[in-house]
Every structure is written in C-alpha cells, then in structure tokens.
Amino acid sequence: MQGGWNVTGDVYRIDDEGYFWFETRGDDMIVSAGHNIAAPEVEGALLEHPSVRECAVVGSADAQRGQIVKAFVVLQAGASPG
Numbered sequence: 809m810q811g812g813w814n815v816t817g818d819v820y821r822i823d824d825e826g827y828f829w830f831e832t833r834g835d836d837m838i839v840s841a842g843h844n845i846a847a848p849e850v851e852g853a854l855l856e857h858p859s860v861r862e863c864a865v866v867g868s869a870d871a872q873r874g875q876i877v878k879a880f881v882v883l884q885a886g887a888s889p890g
C-alpha cells in the first residue's frame with residue numbers, strides 16, 4: 809500500500825485517448841546485462857512454434873549479467889526435443 813493505493817507492480821501504457829492498457833507484470837521483467845526482457849513476450853514467441861504445447865519463462869541468476877532468460881517447455885505429443 810502506498811498513499812492508500814494497492815500497488816500491484818503491473819505495467820500499463822496510456823494511449824492517445826487516455827485509455828490504460830495492461831502490458832505485463834512488473835515482476836515478470838527479466839533484467840539481463842541492463843536490458844529489460846518481458847517474460848510474457850518470450851513465452852508468446854515460444855508458443856508460436858508448432859512443437860511447443862506450453863511454456864514458462866523466468867529470470868535465472870547469472871554472475872555476469874544479473875539474470876538470464878530460462879525457459880521451461882512442454883512439447884506437443886509426438887514432438888522431439890532438439
């Protein structure tokens with residue numbers, strides 16, 4: 809709570825008409841070597857591959873970069889890893 813508001817950490821953008829649009833969760837942001845990487849965007853890209861059934865992307869600790877992207881992938885039935 810900050811000033812009576814529940815601060816969720818969600819990231820929004822405001823369009824030209826003043827509408828708010830949800831973009832991502834603030835804690836879903838992976839910071840790697842100073843670059844902000846949105847985990848849901850990486851998941852979306854992975855899910856476009858026909859062999860990917862579902863996936864989850866997280867930040868994993870890295871001594872040089874702070875975090876690196878780590879993906880957990882479940883393949884479609886009959887798909888081979890590779």
